[in-house]
Amino acid sequence: MRNLNSVHLNGLRALEAVGRLGSLQAAAEELGVSIGAVSQQVIKAEAQLDRTIFERTPKGMLKTEAGAVLLAALNEGFAHLSRAVALAQRRDDSILTISVAPVFAARWLVYRLDRFAEHHPDINLRMDATMKLVDPALCDVDIGIRVGDGRWPDVKAELLLEQEVFPVCTPSMAERLRDPADLLALPAIIDGRAMFSWDVWMRAAGLEGATLETRHVFNDASLCLDAAIAGQGVMLAWQTLAGYALQQGQLVAPFGIRARTGFGHYFVTAQGVREPKKVRDFKAWIRAEMAETLKLFI
Amino acid sequence: MRNLNSVHLNGLRALEAVGRLGSLQAAAEELGVSIGAVSQQVIKAEAQLDRTIFERTPKGMLKTEAGAVLLAALNEGFAHLSRAVALAQRRDDSILTISVAPVFAARWLVYRLDRFAEHHPDINLRMDATMKLVDPALCDVDIGIRVGDGRWPDVKAELLLEQEVFPVCTPSMAERLRDPADLLALPAIIDGRAMFSWDVWMRAAGLEGATLETRHVFNDASLCLDAAIAGQGVMLAWQTLAGYALQQGQLVAPFGIRARTGFGHYFVTAQGVREPKKVRDFKAWIRAEMAETLKLFI
DNA sequence: TTTCTCATATAGCTTTTCTATATCAGAACT
DNA sequence: AGTTCTGATATAGAAAAGCTATATGAGAAA
Numbered sequence: 001m002r003n004l005n006s007v008h009l010n011g012l013r014a015l016e017a018v019g020r021l022g023s024l025q026a027a028a029e030e031l032g033v034s035i036g037a038v039s040q041q042v043i044k045a046e047a048q049l050d051r052t053i054f055e056r057t058p059k060g061m062l063k064t065e066a067g068a069v070l071l072a073a074l075n076e077g078f079a080h081l082s083r084a085v086a087l088a089q090r091r092d093d094s095i096l097t098i099s100v101a102p103v104f105a106a107r108w109l110v111y112r113l114d115r116f117a118e119h120h121p122d123i124n125l126r127m128d129a130t131m132k133l134v135d136p137a138l139c140d141v142d143i144g145i146r147v148g149d150g151r152w153p154d155v156k157a158e159l160l161l162e163q164e165v166f167p168v169c170t171p172s173m174a175e176r177l178r179d180p181a182d183l184l185a186l187p188a189i190i191d192g193r194a195m196f197s198w199d200v201w202m203r204a205a206g207l208e209g210a211t212l213e214t215r216h217v218f219n220d221a222s223l224c225l226d227a228a229i230a231g232q233g234v235m236l237a238w239q240t241l242a243g244y245a246l247q248q249g250q251l252v253a254p255f256g257i258r259a260r261t262g263f264g265h266y267f268v269t270a271q272g273v274r275e276p277k278k279v280r281d282f283k284a285w286i287r288a289e290m291a292e293t294l295k296l297f298i
Numbered sequence: 299m300r301n302l303n304s305v306h307l308n309g310l311r312a313l314e315a316v317g318r319l320g321s322l323q324a325a326a327e328e329l330g331v332s333i334g335a336v337s338q339q340v341i342k343a344e345a346q347l348d349r350t351i352f353e354r355t356p357k358g359m360l361k362t363e364a365g366a367v368l369l370a371a372l373n374e375g376f377a378h379l380s381r382a383v384a385l386a387q388r389r390d391d392s393i394l395t396i397s398v399a400p401v402f403a404a405r406w407l408v409y410r411l412d413r414f415a416e417h418h419p420d421i422n423l424r425m426d427a428t429m430k431l432v433d434p435a436l437c438d439v440d441i442g443i444r445v446g447d448g449r450w451p452d453v454k455a456e457l458l459l460e461q462e463v464f465p466v467c468t469p470s471m472a473e474r475l476r477d478p479a480d481l482l483a484l485p486a487i488i489d490g491r492a493m494f495s496w497d498v499w500m501r502a503a504g505l506e507g508a509t510l511e512t513r514h515v516f517n518d519a520s521l522c523l524d525a526a527i528a529g530q531g532v533m534l535a536w537q538t539l540a541g542y543a544l545q546q547g548q549l550v551a552p553f554g555i556r557a558r559t560g561f562g563h564y565f566v567t568a569q570g571v572r573e574p575k576k577v578r579d580f581k582a583w584i585r586a587e588m589a590e591t592l593k594l595f596i
Numbered sequence: 597t598t599t600c601t602c603a604t605a606t607a608g609c610t611t612t613t614c615t616a617t618a619t620c621a622g623a624a625c626t
Numbered sequence: 627a628g629t630t631c632t633g634a635t636a637t638a639g640a641a642a643a644g645c646t647a648t649a650t651g652a653g654a655a656a
Contacts, residue, residue, distance in 0.1 A: 001328065001376055001380040002328055003384055004311070004379060004383060005330050006383075008643075008644090009308060009311060012382075013302070023602075023603095024602070024603065025601095030300060031303065032303050034645070034647080035603080036603090036606095036648090039602095039603060039604060040604085040644080040645085043604080049383065049386045049387060051387070051438070052438045056602085056603060057602090057603095057653090058602070058652070058653040058654055059601090059654085060602065061602090061603085064438050065424070065438075066438060069385060070383075070385060070386045073378055073379075073381055073382030073385060074382045076378045077376065077377075077378030077381075078299055078302065078375065078379070079299070080371055080375030081302060081307075081372060082302055084310075084368050085305055085310070085347065087367060087371060088349045088351075088364070089347060089348065140349075140362050140363070140364060308612080308613075321633075322633070322634065323633075331613080331614065332615060332616080333634080334616080334634090334635080335615075337635060337636090338613080338614085338636090339613080341635080342612095354633090354634065355622090356622040356623060356632080357632090357633080358632095358633065358634090359633090
């Protein structure tokens, strides 16, 4: 499309408008400029194309034969551009775009999407799974859910859930355990990228200073959970990560000792912006579903 | 299409190029500007549309979902514009556009077009019939044929035929004539817009100072000829006007006295321009046909 | 002849576009 | 861990495009 470099797009638009509307006056009105401006652009565009598009008559501009062919094609082109712009400017309130961490999506949210559709048939959910923090003011996302300390500049963070961690393992492994300290003798499954360590739990369990028998280190929390479900050892998990596996009986949380990590799940939205109804609806639904999950830990 | 007023066309083009080519670098190359220029335009266009079209990644620009929809429509629009411009810039050497006076077209040229097609099957003739002098440098016309003194500034005039006038009337009217002076007794058919008068012929016939019996005045030479063919009187005609009617026997030129008007048929072309082959071919063909016409007057 | 309509020309101002340069972030390489 | 490379963005200021306001011209209509 390099040939478009040799002519000004505004000039082509002026040609098209005059061709379709029949006069400089009418074209100037549609383009929102003066008659002189349109006249100049038409003259210049004809010069750049080295082609006479209009014959000037006392009654107005008449298309030449070659001009009619060009103008028909220009009309089609600008009609497409106009439609494209209208499409981009139209705000489709039925789509809610959320951004969540992949592990949160896979281990908690995905099992509940059917219920969201039941509760909100008028909202189409679009999920963007990424670990990066997003600023809804700067991208297409309506709302994000992230785990962290919530102290993010530039965005509004609203606490959803304080993160608590607790050891999880298979029921058969748990049968052999008599004391919380017995957990430390099991092979430990470590998430190399976790923002916390076993220390926070040991303190809560009165086992400060104890050591672990490290067995497996993974770089993905989801893989760690899969390893625990497979009976490879014990993992320090948190509510949204392990909730479904606990509910299904694949894993158990021996002794029920939980420790707060100091981090939390936060809703992330744009600062200083009035939240649309669909965002408020989504938050309310998430809170209700999270309350259901927390019943597991009472 | 007023919605296009709210966004810069150059910005839409930048969006489309980046979307199609995948990077600012590639788009800058196609648009013939710097990377910074494209970056600015993309950012500004996204702001004007109030829509994120691209997600910035270390590996380049990735379309958002909404962006993909917009870019597809933009691509179609600009493809049409590109095609339109290519069409306009293509010089179709097979079309020869000529501009002639309507009377010349109707009374001389139109009868010969079949022979032109025979001689030059590769040339498509397009005839623009107007009495206005044209400057081929300023419009879509390749060559014009006009009658006048040839002293036109700004164009190149090349003599084709000195104009000669002579009385014409029906054969039955001519039967009653014994002397050139008898012509003046017939009803005269006058072209009110002719550039000459009967005086030029009377001088050539040795009838200087004689008077006419004016009967009909028309404002169109073609109508005058029709009236003469209808037996309404005698008309002072010229070669290209009356040639066909003479050849067909509808009219005769009694006594064969012809007077030069001082005007001529001229080829009109753009000054200082090397003539394309099709123009040279056309001129040669016209000269050959004109020689055929002149055989009537030997 | 006068008036009206439509297009064009011109000067100069405003806005857009562009270049050149510096900077930043993340990936790739050593 | 440090360095280099790639790709995008920000910025200041220059260049080009676009625009307004006004005057002018041509032809049609009254």
